[in-house]
Amino acid sequence: MAIAHPYLLFLGDAPDPLSAKTADGVARWRRDWCVGQLRLDGCKADLGLADKSLKEAAAEGAKTLIIGVANRGGRFAPSWQETMLKALDLGMDIASGLHNKVSDIKPVAEKASALGRSLFDVRHPTREFDIGTGERRPGKRLLAVGTDCSIGKMFTALALEKEMRARGFKADFRATGQTGILIAGDGVSIDAVVSDFVSGAVEFLAPANDEDHWDVVEGQASLLHPSYAGVTLGLVHGSQPDVMVMCHEPTRPHMRGLPNRKVPDLKDCIAVHEAAARVTNPNAKVIGFSINTAAMDDAAAAKYLKELANRFGMPAVDPVRGGVAPIVDLLG
Amino acid sequence: MAIAHPYLLFLGDAPDPLSAKTADGVARWRRDWCVGQLRLDGCKADLGLADKSLKEAAAEGAKTLIIGVANRGGRFAPSWQETMLKALDLGMDIASGLHNKVSDIKPVAEKASALGRSLFDVRHPTREFDIGTGERRPGKRLLAVGTDCSIGKMFTALALEKEMRARGFKADFRATGQTGILIAGDGVSIDAVVSDFVSGAVEFLAPANDEDHWDVVEGQASLLHPSYAGVTLGLVHGSQPDVMVMCHEPTRPHMRGLPNRKVPDLKDCIAVHEAAARVTNPNAKVIGFSINTAAMDDAAAAKYLKELANRFGMPAVDPVRGGVAPIVDLLG
Numbered sequence: 057m058a059i060a061h062p063y064l065l066f067l068g069d070a071p072d073p074l075s076a077k078t079a080d081g082v083a084r085w086r087r088d089w090c091v092g093q094l095r096l097d098g099c100k101a102d103l104g105l106a107d108k109s110l111k112e113a114a115a116e117g118a119k120t121l122i123i124g125v126a127n128r129g130g131r132f133a134p135s136w137q138e139t140m141l142k143a144l145d146l147g148m149d150i151a152s153g154l155h156n157k158v159s160d161i162k163p164v165a166e167k168a169s170a171l172g173r174s175l176f177d178v179r180h181p182t183r184e185f186d187i188g189t190g191e192r193r194p195g196k197r198l199l200a201v202g203t204d205c206s207i208g209k210m211f212t213a214l215a216l217e218k219e220m221r222a223r224g225f226k227a228d229f230r231a232t233g234q235t236g237i238l239i240a241g242d243g244v245s246i247d248a249v250v251s252d253f254v255s256g257a258v259e260f261l262a263p264a265n266d267e268d269h270w271d272v273v274e275g276q277a278s279l280l281h282p283s284y285a286g287v288t289l290g291l292v293h294g295s296q297p298d299v300m301v302m303c304h305e306p307t308r309p310h311m312r313g314l315p316n317r318k319v320p321d322l323k324d325c326i327a328v329h330e331a332a333a334r335v336t337n338p339n340a341k342v343i344g345f346s347i348n349t350a351a352m353d354d355a356a357a358a359k360y361l362k363e364l365a366n367r368f369g370m371p372a373v374d375p376v377r378g379g380v381a382p383i384v385d386l387l388g
Numbered sequence: 389m390a391i392a393h394p395y396l397l398f399l400g401d402a403p404d405p406l407s408a409k410t411a412d413g414v415a416r417w418r419r420d421w422c423v424g425q426l427r428l429d430g431c432k433a434d435l436g437l438a439d440k441s442l443k444e445a446a447a448e449g450a451k452t453l454i455i456g457v458a459n460r461g462g463r464f465a466p467s468w469q470e471t472m473l474k475a476l477d478l479g480m481d482i483a484s485g486l487h488n489k490v491s492d493i494k495p496v497a498e499k500a501s502a503l504g505r506s507l508f509d510v511r512h513p514t515r516e517f518d519i520g521t522g523e524r525r526p527g528k529r530l531l532a533v534g535t536d537c538s539i540g541k542m543f544t545a546l547a548l549e550k551e552m553r554a555r556g557f558k559a560d561f562r563a564t565g566q567t568g569i570l571i572a573g574d575g576v577s578i579d580a581v582v583s584d585f586v587s588g589a590v591e592f593l594a595p596a597n598d599e600d601h602w603d604v605v606e607g608q609a610s611l612l613h614p615s616y617a618g619v620t621l622g623l624v625h626g627s628q629p630d631v632m633v634m635c636h637e638p639t640r641p642h643m644r645g646l647p648n649r650k651v652p653d654l655k656d657c658i659a660v661h662e663a664a665a666r667v668t669n670p671n672a673k674v675i676g677f678s679i680n681t682a683a684m685d686d687a688a689a690a691k692y693l694k695e696l697a698n699r700f701g702m703p704a705v706d707p708v709r710g711g712v713a714p715i716v717d718l719l720g
Contacts, residue, residue, distance in 0.1 A: 189646060190614025247584040251619045254583045279621075282522025282668050286622030287583045293614045314521060331660065336614050 059151045059176050059241045060119035061089035064108060064143070068125045068136050069096045076101035078153045079124025081235040085214050089241075091116045096135065101125070110139065114146035120176075122238055123152035131156050140164050144173050151176035153234035178237040179245045181257070188255030188294050190336045195265030198387070199297035200275040200346070201329045203319050205284065205312040208303045208375070209275035210236050212346040215375040216301070217272045219384045227270040230262045232291060236274045246276055247287045254287060258294025270387070273297070279328045280320040281311055289332055296336035300329055301383060305348040306360055322368075344383040345372040391483045391508050391573045392451035393421035396440060396475070400457045400468055401428045408433035410485045411456025413567040417546050421573075423448045428467065433457070442471065446478035452508075454570055455484035463488050472496050476505050483508035485566035510569040511577045513589070520587030520626050522668045527597030530719070531629035532607040532678070533661045535651050537616065537644040540635045540707070541607035542568050544678040547707040548633070549604045551716045558601040562594045564623060568606045578608055579619045586619060590626025602719070605629070611660050612652040613643055621664055628668035632661055633715060637680040638692060654700075676715040677704035 063086070065079040073080070083090055083103040092108030095101070108116070121143040123136070132154065140150055140158070144167045152158045157177040159165050168175050198216060200209035213229055213236075220227035229236070231243025249257045262271040273295045277284035304322060311317045326342045333340030345364055349357035357374060364372040371382035395418070397411040405412070415422055415435040424440030427433070440448070453475040455468070464486065472482055472490070476499045484490045489509040491497050500507050530548060532541035545561055545568075552559035561568070563575025581589045594603040605627045609616035636654060643649045658674045665672035677696055681689035689706060696704040703714035 187645070188615045190649065247582075249583055250579070251581055251583040251586050251622065252579040252616060254618045255614060255616075280667055282587060282625045283520045284584060284587075285625055285664075285667070286586045286618040286620075288618075289611075289621045290583065290618030293617055313519070317522065328663065331663075332617075335612055335617070 057176055057178070057182070057237075057242050059238065060149060061086070061241060062091045062116070062118050063089050063120050063122045064091055064110070064113040064118040064148070065093045065103060065105065065122050065124050066136070066139060067093055067095045067099050067101045067103070068133060069098045070101035070125045073101045076103065076125045078126070078235045078238060079103060079122060081210070082122060082124055082238050085239045091118045094139070096139070110142050110146055114148065118148055120149045120151050123150065123154060123158065124238060126154060132158070132161060137161065137164065141167055144168055144171055149174040149176065151178060151238060153178050153238055155179060178243070179234045179248055181244055181249050185249065185253040185257040185260055187253065188259050188290070190255070190293060190296070192296065192337070193264040194267050195269045195271060197262055197271045197273060197295050197297045199273045199292065199295045199300045199333075200303055201288070201292070201300045201342070202275060202278050202303035203280070203322065203325045204305065204308065205277050205281060207305050208346060208348045212301055212303050212375055212380070213272045213274045214239065215380045216384065219380050220270060220272070220387070223384065225270055225387070226266060226268060227272055230271050230273045232258070232261070232274045232276055246291055247284065251286060251290070254290025255294035258291050262295050271295070275303070278320070278325065279332055280325055282317070283313060292329065292332045293336050297333050297340050298337060299341060299343045299387070300333060301344050301346050302326055302329070302342050303346045303348070307351040343386050344370050346380065346383070347372055347374050349374045349377060389508055389510070389514070389574050391570070392481060393418070393573060394423045394448070394450050395421050395452050395454045396423055396442070396445040396450040396480070397425045397435060397437065397454050397456050398468070398471060399425055399427045399431050399433045399435070400465060401430045402433035402457045405433045408435065408457045410458070410567045410570060411435060411454060413542070414454060414456055414570050417571045423450045426471070428471070442474050442478055446480065450480055452481045452483050455482065455486060455490065456570060458486060464490070464493060469493065469496065473499055476500055476503055481506040481508065483510060483570060485510050485570055487511060510575070511566045511580055513576055513581050517581065517585040517589040517592055519585065520591050520622070522587070522625060522628070524628065524669070525596035526599050527601045527603060529594055529603045529605060529627050529629045531605045531624065531627045531632050531665075532635055533620070533624070533632045533674070534607060534610050534635035535612070535654065535657045536637065536640065537609045537613060539637050540678060540680045544633055544635050544707055544712070545604045545606045546571065547712045548716065551712050552602060552604070552719070555716060557719070558598060559604055560602070562603050562605045564590070564593070564606045564608055578623055579616065583618060583622070586622025587626035590623050594627050603627070607635070610652070610657065611664055612657055614649070615645060624661065624664045625668045629665050629672050630669060631673060631675045631719070632665060633676050633678050634658055634661070634674050635678045635680070639683040675718050676702045678712065678715070679704055679706050681706045681709060
């Protein structure tokens with residue numbers, strides 16, 4: 057797909073900062089791709105970027121307007137249409153992470169077609185994939201896995217890519233969800249792929265590469281999450297990871313969306329992900345933990361990470377508090 | 389979806405018997421739903437049903453023309469269109485198990501719409517599903533699982549349903565693939581569902597029921613098949629099986645479509661299916677084997693089944709050679 061940057065991040069009339077979390081991810085991880093943010097009256101989100109009009113952004117070379125905001129229901133507010141039409145007139149493409157499609161808004165689709173602009177609905181895969189084969193391919197792959205959904209797998213993968221590149225590794229983040237795709241400028245929203253083709257889509261996303269190249273693959277959900285585990289298994293088999301990093305949030309009372317189900321035990325979760333990954337990579341193993349300790353104070357977080365590392369004999373980091381260096385140390 | 393019977397089975401100009409295997413499955417398992425078969429000139433398949441013209445079939449009450457044949461490429465032959473249009477005129481619906489859609493053939497779609505007939509493209513789910521929850525629901529469920537694709541899971545489930553009904557069980561076959569759907573008159577082609585919704589689709593397909601009611605769920609692929617295992621895992625979690633029957637073909641040199649991959653070991657395959665199923669049903673277990681011994685002579689088959697039963701301490705049957713009674717004996 058290859059979404060062109062620089063980006064202008066559109067926050068619309070976001071009712072609160074959380075509504076703009078997709079744009080926030082882009083601003084955090086690809087600040088140098090962003091010429092600024094565009095906010096409508098009443099917007100309650102602020103990414104700390106310069107506020108720019110469409111004209112100012114276009115003058116600074118913005119190539120894509122990113123719809124990185126969700127109002128209630130994941131729909132486009134009618135008030136956004138004028139902005140989208142004007143962005144097309146000024147030479148920009150539009151990329152959106154919403155469930156509803158930009159390309160279904162008739163006036164926007166018609167203008168984009170007339171002007172030769174691209175519309176990217178990143179939640180909706182547009183290409184067809186081959187069936188996966190599980191055949192080994194060259195290159196190294198790291199997959200972020202987890203005990204639950206929404207537990208830091210994208211953040212972890214991006215932090216690992218950043219640290220690896222800083223050390224001179226050949227490393228590419230491979231996006232499997234909408235925010236990741238806007239951050240990477242490319243990728244596949246894997247949970248929207250027809251189930252027969254999930255592992256094949258991941259084989260496409262993280263293809264054969266140089267022997268010393270690392271794909272750092274964004275994980276999705278968990279093999280122990282009964283709503284989405286099939287997505288995860290296709291991702292595990294398709295990415296044939298050499299190593300996995302287990303993401304976890306120690307204070308979460310239950311699995312996301314499932315009030316009656318506890319977050320699984322870490323040891324069980326490691327075992328099931330290693331067993332599954334070994335179907336396509338016999339040497340696959342979990343080599344460390346990435347823990348979201350946001351709900352703990354400094355002392356409690358440090359204690360938890362230390363105890364976890366001792367218990368399992370492998371590094372446990374919080375990428376927000378302390379970075380991921382101890383994990384990258386293991387990748388030689 | 390609820391496809392109305394009686395059926396007229398359309399074999400077209402099938403170049404060989406294997407091309408009509410979908411129709412063959414319907415004729416085998418639902419012979420009392422079939423008024424006959426309709427063959428065009430040059431057809432090389434024969435289901436052993438009476439040959440009927442469209443008019444004869446209509447006069448005998450046929451409600452649906454079943455397109456149960458694949459020519460090369462899974463496409464509709466242009467020569468079939470006349471038959472389809474005439475069937476609609478005579479009051480029949482049309483149901484097809486092909487990849488390409490009847491509803492995409494414009495003259496057929498227009499006539500169906502004008503006459504108020506239904507077109508069922510059973511490989512293509514038309515409804516939306518909720519996300520699965522993994523919550524326990526009443527009723528009992530049996531799932532056919534396997535070491536590979538195309539190994540007898542549908543046949544096994546149908547043989548079990550038949551034996552269970554003959555003994556007075558409340559039992560319903562639940563179809564998850566196109567042939568099964570034509571046999572059941574209903575179901576969900578699970579491998580065509582968007583990956584996020586697979587377990588939810590199975591929760592819809594095999595819903596809460598009487599405590600003494602059995603859903604006998606058609607399995608798909610294998611948790612150890614790297615092309616499709618995600619489909620299987622959604623099916624295992626969504627069906628929350630009380631019991632599973634492991635299907636296997638002992639002489640197969642490699643997994644289907646994967647010349648470099650051996651069929652997995654039975655013990656490993658049982659362990660991985662039981663572990664996965666226990667995520668949504670802690671008591672799930674494999675209780676027997678359904679073995680396709682077609683490639684063996686009688687003595688070799690009997691010896692293999694006996695040794696397998698002894699090795700694992702549970703019944704091993706070939707449903708074609710000897711039926712599935714020893715497995716149903718365990719279901720009380």
